[in-house]
Amino acid sequence: MCTMICERTSMEGSGKGRQGWFPLKNANVSYDHPFNAPWEYAVNIDFVNEDKGVGARVAVELSPESAKRLAEAIITTLERGEADPQIKVSVL
Amino acid sequence: MYTTEQYEGMIAETITIKGANGDEIHTYFARPQGPGPFPAVVVIHHLPGWDETYRDFTRKLAHHGYLAISPDLYCRDAHGVPEDVAAAVRADGGAPDDRVMADVKGAADYVLSLPSSNGKVGVWGTCSGGRHAFLAGCRLNVFDAVVECWGGNVIMGPDQLTDKQPVSPNEYTDDLSAPLLGLFGDLDQSPTAEQVNQHEAELKAAGKVYEFHRYPEAGHGFFYYHAPMYHQSSAVDGWEKMFDFFSRNLS
Numbered sequence: 001m002c003t004m005i006c007e008r009t010s011m012e013g014s015g016k017g018r019q020g021w022f023p024l025k026n027a028n029v030s031y032d033h034p035f036n037a038p039w040e041y042a043v044n045i046d047f048v049n050e051d052k053g054v055g056a057r058v059a060v061e062l063s064p065e066s067a068k069r070l071a072e073a074i075i076t077t078l079e080r081g082e083a084d085p086q087i088k089v090s091v092l
Numbered sequence: 093m094y095t096t097e098q099y100e101g102m103i104a105e106t107i108t109i110k111g112a113n114g115d116e117i118h119t120y121f122a123r124p125q126g127p128g129p130f131p132a133v134v135v136i137h138h139l140p141g142w143d144e145t146y147r148d149f150t151r152k153l154a155h156h157g158y159l160a161i162s163p164d165l166y167c168r169d170a171h172g173v174p175e176d177v178a179a180a181v182r183a184d185g186g187a188p189d190d191r192v193m194a195d196v197k198g199a200a201d202y203v204l205s206l207p208s209s210n211g212k213v214g215v216w217g218t219c220s221g222g223r224h225a226f227l228a229g230c231r232l233n234v235f236d237a238v239v240e241c242w243g244g245n246v247i248m249g250p251d252q253l254t255d256k257q258p259v260s261p262n263e264y265t266d267d268l269s270a271p272l273l274g275l276f277g278d279l280d281q282s283p284t285a286e287q288v289n290q291h292e293a294e295l296k297a298a299g300k301v302y303e304f305h306r307y308p309e310a311g312h313g314f315f316y317y318h319a320p321m322y323h324q325s326s327a328v329d330g331w332e333k334m335f336d337f338f339s340r341n342l343s
Contacts, residue, residue, distance in 0.1 A: 040312045040321065044179075046179050055176050
């Protein structure tokens, strides 16, 4: 908003928004004013699908430390899952 | 000053006006009932969107006797819940400055064309809207008073400039064509106290008419009654300063 610091990356997966589940297309990660979290700045993550309108959005607003912990947790989880030869991600 | 024996009424509704490129854009317009003549204020919403807070602000100005008009600066981007629209605009780098200026000019032209106008119009905004208000005061030679509340990114570094915000607003300081009121919280991170100092020094050097009021216990967005950043004593004083400023410059 004021910082305009935002990274966009494509996504595959599903998100559960106001109208239920929808296929994800992008994640927008910004370091800017949150709408609800009680700080001047937050790490805001919006999982969106623009093709389905702006309401197709799953939003979280995190403190910077929370965002780092989330990023680390995702990496750790990925490393554990990818190290297990019995786990393969595939379309059922 | 409203007194209890007075009749009071207002009309507040969504209308359409011509904005940039002649586009029809939605605009929230609140005005006192009666023939006028009334002064006007263009209310520029913040980056969180054309939301309920800004409708309240717009009606508050009408309650105080102003033709208050607030264009939807994201009207072309999307429609939906204001937060969802603002999130999409945020992800897309914000609204382009040139388009915002033309939309704001369209709103000013509209209210000035009304028979109930007294021929004077001010501009006011908070956060990104404060930045736009200052920019409008410099780039649009239409306003009689400018109120900038904690304008973020009035001073931008070269690494912050984009196609949509290609020029740091303070580069236009020499072109400011109306008295400016600035309200800032010293605890704000955007603009920082140092940036406000620089902003003020540039206005002074350019010989502009301005008043800056700075609140030591306030941070960003201290008018936002719905958020933890609300700071009661600073907000009450800020509103008084703003109405006094508009009264002196738009009557």
